[in-house]
Amino acid sequence: MEVTVGRRNKAYYKDLHQQAYDKLVGMQAFGESKRAAVAAGTDKEKIFSFNTYKSYWKHTKYFIQYIKEHHPECTTLKSARKYVNEWLQARADQGLSAWTIQLEAKTMGKLYGISPDDENYFKPPKRNREDIKRSRGDRVRDRHFSKTNNDELIKFCKGTGLRRSELAELRGKDLVTRAQIEAEISSLESRPTAELTPADVKRLGMLQDARMFQGEYFTHVRNGKGGRERLSPIIGPNAAQIIQRIQETPGEEKVWQHVHQSADIHGYRAEYATAIYKAHARAIQDIPYDRINRGTGRRYQSQVYTCRKDEAGRKLDKAAMLVCSKALGHNRISVVADNYIRGL
Structure with missing residues (x-):
């Protein structure tokens, strides 16, 4: 009798890129009422705008690249979570604007379900008007x-x-x-x-x-x-x-x-x-x-x-x-x- 040995958990064999992509795609709720979701308490699990989704996916890929370069032993989103704040701090140390860091903190919050009032939520630098790089003098x-x-x-x-x-x-x-x-x-x-x-x-x-x-x-x-x-x-x-x-x-x-x-x-x-x-x-x-x-x-x-x-x-x-x-x-x-x- 021939025995076929298969993977016990196919999801485990998806790389980080695919895992993150599946997670964000699964949260898409384009066209749904955000107000109704807030009232029902399900808004944290949904993304209501295509442009917001694109933005989250863009910065999630930056995070994944960081994990692959600095923590290659992490092969699942769950194991990579403990390095979220390390990555965000590294981004801040690179001199990125406070606006970008806040967006990336929100991205990680959405990806991992971390609320802004959570004690482990990254505290990004404050955003000040004079720090905005767009439309400020000649560039x-x-x-x-x-x-x-x-x-x-x-x-x-x-x-x-x-x-x-x-x-x-x-x-x-x-x-x-x-x-x-x-x-x-x-x-x-x-x-x-x-x-x-x-x-x-x-x-x-x-x-x-x-x-x-x-x-x-x-x-x-x-x-x-x-x-x-x-x-x-x-x-x-x-x-x-x-x-x-x-x-x-x-x-x-x-x-x-x-x-x-x-x-x-x-x-x-x-x-x-x-x-x-x-x-x-x-x-x-x-x-x-x-x-x-x-x-x-x-x-x-x-x-x-x-x-x-x-x-x-x-x-x-x-x-x-x-x-x-x-x-x-x-x-x-x-x-x-x-x-x-x-x-x-």
Whole structure:
């Protein structure tokens, strides 16, 4: 009788690369509600955005390479876990930015289920505004980017605030007027609430958000960060030129066939954000003291945001920050204060 000897545990024979890949792929939950997962307590086991998945996978591979070079005896993810903090410290010692180290700490937290409040969670260096390497003065890449030759692109970015990926996917059909927005809102609001699907309700909310913006023309971002859809106002002195370019682009064609890799997209978004904030912001002294602190009994301005860290003490109008946040495609106003609003 012939006896076939097989592997008792096939998973054990997968190398670290394959084990990590399978782990992250198994956590993919694209399109699912993160809010519902948080409520159910299952969010730590899921990755809700494809871009987030790509980022986690990229930095996980750096970790795996480190393990292979420095601890080749580790052949399983479980055995490699004890070297997570060693790797993160090595990355910090290399001089990588605090932003990168925090991202890599989050990556390891997701891969191994380590919560930020866990005593073994790596404590990365603090992230300060002055440490951000992007969009801070002249950089080497700027030498390869002609502002003269790319003048229209720069003006377009400053007037729309689109991310690089959003700019690359913008098509001629993605120009929307305020009249079109109001017509669709009226159509949706005229239907019985019970007939509206969850998708209808979500779209109605997006359309209604556009009412907080000034201007008559908007870009329709169909797939922004985290898969979020939004309408962003076209603003500034070059709005007419921007609108014309989109109008003259056939519906299914891309408005920009090529976006220069050295274009400072984040910097242009920051200028867009600052312009929107200034257009909507009230003078801080004009914002009413509308709440009373239960502890001290003192009145305070609930609509005033006080910055922290390197911008500690600076005060901003929360209502204007919300408008700015919606236009950029972010959910938290603190992101706007920490990363975009400048020179006030």
